[in-house]
Amino acid sequence: MPGSIATSIILNGDPYPLGSDTPLTALLERLNMRRGRVAVEINREIVPKANYDATVVRVGDHVEIINFVGGG
Amino acid sequence: MQDTPFELGGLKFKSRLIVGTGKYRDFAETKAAVEESGAEIVTVAVRRVNITDRGKENLLDYVDPRRYQILPNTAGCFTAEEAIRTCRLAREVGVGDLVKLEVIGDKQTLFPDVAATLEAARVLVKEGFKVMPYVTDDPVTCLRLQELGCVAVMPLAAPIGSGLGIRNPFNLAIIIEQAKVPVIVDAGVGTASDAAEAMELGCDGVLMNTAIAGARDPIAMARAMKLAVEAGRLAYRAGRIERRLYATASSPLTGLIG
Numbered sequence: 370m371p372g373s374i375a376t377s378i379i380l381n382g383d384p385y386p387l388g389s390d391t392p393l394t395a396l397l398e399r400l401n402m403r404r405g406r407v408a409v410e411i412n413r414e415i416v417p418k419a420n421y422d423a424t425v426v427r428v429g430d431h432v433e434i435i436n437f438v439g440g441g
Numbered sequence: 442m443q444d445t446p447f448e449l450g451g452l453k454f455k456s457r458l459i460v461g462t463g464k465y466r467d468f469a470e471t472k473a474a475v476e477e478s479g480a481e482i483v484t485v486a487v488r489r490v491n492i493t494d495r496g497k498e499n500l501l502d503y504v505d506p507r508r509y510q511i512l513p514n515t516a517g518c519f520t521a522e523e524a525i526r527t528c529r530l531a532r533e534v535g536v537g538d539l540v541k542l543e544v545i546g547d548k549q550t551l552f553p554d555v556a557a558t559l560e561a562a563r564v565l566v567k568e569g570f571k572v573m574p575y576v577t578d579d580p581v582t583c584l585r586l587q588e589l590g591c592v593a594v595m596p597l598a599a600p601i602g603s604g605l606g607i608r609n610p611f612n613l614a615i616i617i618e619q620a621k622v623p624v625i626v627d628a629g630v631g632t633a634s635d636a637a638e639a640m641e642l643g644c645d646g647v648l649m650n651t652a653i654a655g656a657r658d659p660i661a662m663a664r665a666m667k668l669a670v671e672a673g674r675l676a677y678r679a680g681r682i683e684r685r686l687y688a689t690a691s692s693p694l695t696g697l698i699g
Binding site for chain 2 (some may be wrong): 380381382383385388400402403406407408409410411415416417418433434435436438439440441
């Protein structure tokens with residue numbers, strides 16, 4: 370469906386519907402994620418925590434959000 | 442007998458046991474086992490957040506980063522590039538510069554890709570990471586990693602999760618003798634005696650996950666490992682007796698009755 374692609378980003382490898390030019394902080398809020406628990410990459414570039422407020426996610430962006438899970 | 446602190450990249454610790462957080466039933470069990478182990482350094486893995494299950498709790502809500510030194514690993518990475526990317530992301534979460542570098546070379550044995558590990562270590566050290574590499578029990582590779590500026594070397598005792606114990610104590614002894622940075626046995630420990638043996642050989646620490654998480658009673662095993670690491674360390678510092686082929690009597694040979 371081209372319509373849905375046009376208004377989505379690729380979030381952790383899958384299409385995710387998102388309005389154009391959404392602040393990163395709004396996306397994190399929508400996902401119920403605290404900034405102290407995650408790290409974010411947009412188009413392979415790490416977004417430093419200090420830049421979260423000024424960062425906007427654009428249609429077609431590849432966004433990776435990671436956190437810590439159990440591991441050895 | 443007062444021990445010197447366990448120092449890693451300028452950070453000081455009392456406990457010489459580092460524990461993982463994988464394979465537990467739930468976060469509550471993870472928390473209880475970590476507490477019982479007395480560990481101050483706790484390894485975690487770096488993964489994509491779960492988008493569909495947003496209510497999911499976070500590991501750091503159970504293993505408090507203000508109380509524990511979090512040690513992110515690069516488990517699952519098969520190239521230097523992936524491992525470097527993972528470390529950069531992990532640091533951005535905000536738990537410090539300490540990373541456990543592992544670049545896996547083979548899915549079945551989970552042995553490290555030594556060339557890729559060296560390559561990743563070189564880049565990460567330059568970027569200011571305090572790198573703790575998981576590596577084969579190869580003295581030359583451990584020397585190279587030390588020369589690159591890694592804050593510790595972490596030779597495996599046996600394959601990850603195998604519980605086979607220390608398969609090559611002689612290589613470990615050479616690594617320990619040559620090392621100017623802490624030597625931490627990482628992987629292969631099966632039970633408390635393995636952890637004690639590593640410490641008796643002179644290792645500075647032991648890192649384990651499956652041996653505790655996979656035990657029938659993980660909380661009890663966590664305590665066993667704490668005691669084993671302490672006992673092994675104390676025995677090492679106390680200095681064991683020489684091995685002899687023949688007996689030497691413990692009781693006086695004079696004054697025997699009649």
